[in-house]
Amino acid sequence: MALDADALLATMSHAAADAFGEAWKDVKNYTIPELRKLAGTFVDIEAGLSARPPYYTRESADIVFRMQVRATESILTATTALTMMAVEKALNQILATVRVAINQAVKFALV
């Protein structure tokens, strides 16, 4: 049975939403379109192996599958970086709200 890109996307998006929890809403604008492209490449690998004549060799398909895992890793690492940037921004906003009080108390520019 041929792979269904929409079904693959739904499964991957659901898993990613669970994994990133509250941060998901901040990063899904990047992550979902990338996962959609990734689902398309799964379909392409299957099509390339089953085409007559095939346009992938068995050995090259093995390499493409490994690249698929690495591309997923790239998307998730970027998503992690974006959530860290959001955390960094929030931390600095929190520090900014108490900067004056703390710096006055310690009598130097600590924060």
Added chain:
Amino acid sequence: MARPFARSIMPQRPALWLCLLMMMLLPLTGCSVRLIQPYDDAIEKGVTDFYEEFLRFTIVTGRTRGTYADNRSFYDKWQPKLTTLTARALTANPSGRCPSTATYGGLLPQGVAAARSAATPAGVSADSAPAGDCTAQLLQLLEDQFADFARFHEAQGSLGLAPEARAPRDLVLTSARAVLYVELAKKQGQ
């Protein structure tokens, strides 16, 4: 024995000691929290140039089903450039980490190392764990992706780079866009 020395200088410079202590506890820049290295113009430009040249290479080579043997010069040009960008990012933040990438919050419950190992064909060594902060790791992933694209091209033998074979090209571009997306987000956040 160190106590008299510490006592002799600490009361005179309490502010300095407090700030130094905080700098040891948190990666700080000007006493603000820094969790990821700042925007780097060289990374944005280098990866943007790579994106364009790689895309052009796959279009032109795909048109003639060019083989790896006939196109080695392209790989010889870009592999050192990508390695240099990774080294630059690692040097900018040598002790950096990218937290939660071990299992991606449970998305890869067996861990990235197990997923890499499972996806690695027999006889080929699996990727080592990427080092550095998220930026360095993203560049390492792009470098590995491009190296595998070269292996893929070679493994295609006389089939060459078939125009229908979109997956490997798209997977390299996915890893390149991941770097660009983060750099541009940093730039907008500056």
